[in-house]
Amino acid sequence: MQGKRSNQIVQNTAFLYFRMLLSMGIGLYASRIVLEVLGVEDFGVFNVVGGVVSMLTFLNNSLSSASQRFLTFELGKNNIMELSKVFNISVSIHLAIAGLVVLLAETVGLWFLYHKLSIPPERFDAALWVYHFCVLTAFFGILQAPYIAMIISREEMSLFAYISILETVLRLLIVYLLKVIMFDKLSLYGILTFSVSFFIFLLYWQLCRKRFVETRIKHFIWDRKRYIQILSFSGWVLNGNLAVVGYTQGVNILLNIFFGPAVNAARGIAFQLQNAVNNFSYNFQKAMNPQITKSYASGDMGLMHRLVFVSSKVTFFLTLIPCIPILIETNFFLEKWLGKFPDHTISFVRISVLITIISALSYSMIVSIHSTGTIKKFQLWEANILLMIVPISYFLLKKGGTPEVAYWTTLVLMIIAQSARVVIVSKAIDFKLYTYFNEVILRILLGLPLCLILPYWVFVNMNEGWSRLIILVVVVCISVGLSFYFLVCSKSEQRILNKVGFGFVAKFQALISRYSLNK
Template sequence: MQLINNKRIAKNTLFLYFRMLLIMLVTLYTSRVVLKALGVEDFGIYNVVGGFVSMLSFLNTSIANGFQRFFNFELGREHIDKVKRMFSVSLSIQIGLSLLILLLAETVGLWFLNASMNIPSDRIVAANWVYQCSVLMLIVTLFRAPYDAIVIANEKMDFYAYVGIFEVVFRFLIAYFLVNIPCDLLISYAALMLFVTLGIFICYFFFAHVRFKYLHFVPIVDRSLTKEMLGFSGWNVLGSLAHLLKGQGVNIVLNIFFGPVVNAARGIAFQIQSGVTVFVGNFQLAARPQMIKSYAADDIEGLLSLFYRISRFSFLLLWLMALPLLFKIDFILSLWLGKDVPPLSALFSVLSLLIALTESFASPVTTIVHATGHMKKFQTICSSIILSIVPLSYVVLKMGFQPESVMYVSLFVLIIVHAVRLYLLKELIPYSVREYAVCVLFPCIKVVAITVLLAYIVNYQSNEGLTSIIQLLLTLFLALIIVVFVGINVEERNSIFQLVRNFCKNFD
């Protein structure tokens, strides 16, 4: 069973990585084109006004994961009638949540945009258009969550990959033709992104209803099931909102103190962070259903084995991508954006990567918590700590610190949060913190120490052009060697080599 699960995780991960590679390459290109077309100021406005849309993955993924947990349990038990009922209830929950968000967005949110945000007076109308498009994108994304959940619960990662390719192709076309649009470019860009979001939802809608014939939305009232799903997903959403506010809240604080140019720098940093975290996110997404099913089958030993392995691999995969960027960020930004690099982009990017590395350990812990269903205490405590980032950021900027100080605040708070997560996890499953340190933390620390030393030697003399590319590739190659022979054990190394051999045989 474990071998079958590992093969399934590997297969699903391959689909997701194919999707990721294309998305990352096109996103890098489109970001450069959009920045050049909009200009630094409008690019900053889009990031701060519509910024929460770029972080919708937290909210959508969180809700979908909550629904997915219920779908996985009932699909494992082959209770199709229960899945049908859960699907209808999940859509009903999303309708109520969307109405609440619409009410808040068109009252409190609209007032804050026009009364408190630092936006040039000649761009306030465009900013309002961006805001309205962003609100509609949020609502469409929320309605997609049950469809995401049912697709992932059935491990249809090939469809997930194909839709991702469809999305990135249209984003590429938008960026390519943006400069030729005769209307206001910022408004046009926001409207076109809304149409892409609608198109993705339509794809999920038709696939789910064609592939899973048992899915039908019936407006039913099931108070018991609604309370159970809403209770679980509600606490899950709390954690998601904490991450959303952590990102967009800090963005707004920066806007209040420094204006849209600093928001543009943070937007660039977020693009880089999102690009590299896709690597680890796809891996965790592929492993998530197996972790939940292991808990549902009372296979605690298998669950812990997956927990340690996924936690360690998540960090190491992200470190492979982050290390060359940490040493060559100025070169990467100039290669990517040319001369249009906003000030502070390099420093923000480095700090964003360090934050992403810290957060890479979080998902395997929260997956286990989702599997247990005991979310209230975990999410209340962790979310409260995460939300402290916004007021702390405001305080340090009010004291006169530089813009990058908010990133240091985030990094410090997120390290504390992970320690708290590990402590709270002990109340839910019988695991050893010492074993976690030995299986996860110590190998990661050894890899970091060795690879940083090697990278420093390789990049001792900063160069440009072809030499920098060679240094970057050599850094990545050396890091890969250290990860394979220091970061993973013999059994895992042999399994990886076997997967590579099997993959190569397909081309013989």
């Protein structure tokens, strides 16, 4: 059974990484062209206007987490009737939230756009177009969330990967259309982005209806107890998502108020790169999440602890693979990716990468506490710490701080928040703090020097250029891999990796042999 679980995690991770690598490559290329076509000012306007809408969708993020948790929990208990009921209720709640977001966006959000944001007067009409289409994009993004939650709960990662790849290709098509269609580029970008989002929603809806019988809703179900259960869970998750809004879009708006759209453009570039790196590491965690929740639902706490510790270490070291080259070669990477880029981009990118490395340790803690369903204390502590990012940043910026102050504030509070997460989760799922320290933190500290020394030696002893970057990436992959296997993994974890690795190679060889025989 353990081997079956490991193979399933590896297979799902492989699909997610294939999707991520293609999406990252196309996304980075598309960003360069969009920045070039829109220009720094319009690119900054799009980021800050879209950010206002993103602020209003934080309700959806909490509901999506709740849907994911309850759907996976019922699958872990193999209760199909309750699974269908939970999905039905999730769709009903998401529909109500989507309507509420549109209402808030077209009233409060619109007032904020008119009276608070710093937008050049000659670009305001275009910004208004973008805003309304961002609202529509958010509406359908909220409606598709339960369908994505069902796919991930069912561990159908191949389906999720294929749709994501199609979405990425369509966003690449947007770049081409931006260059050939003679229309206001900022307005056109908003229209085309919405069109892709609407099409992807329809695709998720139709494929889930055909593949999963529990997603075929004929009438809405009223179950007061279930509604209260899901909404209560969502309400506490909401605290954490408010904090996410604070240290993402809240900081974005502060930068706009104090420094204008050009700094928003730098922040938009750093944020996109940060998301790409997050996806690199989170794909493994996404494959692990259903297993962690199902192990809790089945009462296998020993397995849950092992999955939490292993996923924390793997996610951290996977994060290092893209982060170390970006930290070392930031200037060269940005020049080759974007050509010209706004001031502050280099410092924003570097601090964002450090934030991402710390965040990698939080993923397993969050899914663990969500699995229990008892999240009040966790969310209160996490939210109260992270919500301080915005007022502290505002105070420091008001005192004359540079834009980087907001990023350094985020990094410090992220470290404090992670410490609080570990303490609370250790009590919730009953593991000892010293066990976590020995199995995760101590082993990470043991393996980290090897990951840094060899890449830094390459950086110091070679001239800047593609050759150094390529060799640096290869050295990082080798040093991280060796460090993780020999210094971070326990003997039992090494045996599992050997078994999974040999099994994967055997499957690959069998596939090649079958292909050769068919020829």
